[in-house]
Amino acid sequence: MAGRLDSVITNIVEVFIEYADNEDKGKKHKLNKEELQKVLDEEIQSSELKGEINTDDIAQAMEVLDKNRDGEVDFREFCRCVCDLAKCYYHKKTGRGGKKGKGNEQKGEAAN
Ligand SMILES: [Ca+2]
Ligand SMILES: [Ca+2]
Numbered sequence: 788m789a790g791r792l793d794s795v796i797t798n799i800v801e802v803f804i805e806y807a808d809n810e811d812k813g814k815k816h817k818l819n820k821e822e823l824q825k826v827l828d829e830e831i832q833s834s835e836l837k838g839e840i841n842t843d844d845i846a847q848a849m850e851v852l853d854k855n856r857d858g859e860v861d862f863r864e865f866c867r868c869v870c871d872l873a874k875c876y877y878h879k880k881t882g883r884g885g886k887k888g889k890g891n892e893q894k895g896e897a898a899n
Contacts, residue, residue, distance in 0.1 A: 802830055803865050817859035820849055831872075839875050840868065 789797070806826040808815045818826060824845045831837055841848050852860050852868050860868070878884050 799866065799869055800862075802826065803862055806830075807860075807862075807865075814859060817857075817861050818865065819859050820845055823849060823852070823860055835879070836872050836876065839872055 803818075803826075806822050807818045809822055824842075827837070827840065827842045827845075827848065831840075831842070840851070849858075849860070852864050854864055854867070855861075874884060
């Protein structure tokens with residue numbers, strides 16, 4: 788029997804694998820632009836959340852998500868994306884933890 792967090796965790800992993808491991812298009816285990824577009828289009832339905840990652844401009848979304856600048860989104864980067872969205876939602880719901888100001892992104896974190 789799966790608890791709600793069990794479901795969240797298995798869903799994150801399964802969604803990533805399903806979209807990233809597209810053999811005939813690009814690398815396995817990573818989302819290229821096309822795959823990223825697809826996963827965002829199909830697996831995020833709330834317009835509020837869609838707005839947070841700018842799904843209309845996939846190049847821009849990739850820019851934001853691709854922390855190590857290899858042109859694709861790996862699982863680590865994908866998790867960070869999901870986590871950021873969760874934080875946004877939490878902030879909207881509770882008014883707390885809103886550290887993500889527009890144009891106020893912390894850089895240099897990815898350098899480690
Ligand atoms: Ca891929
Ligand atoms: Ca990357």
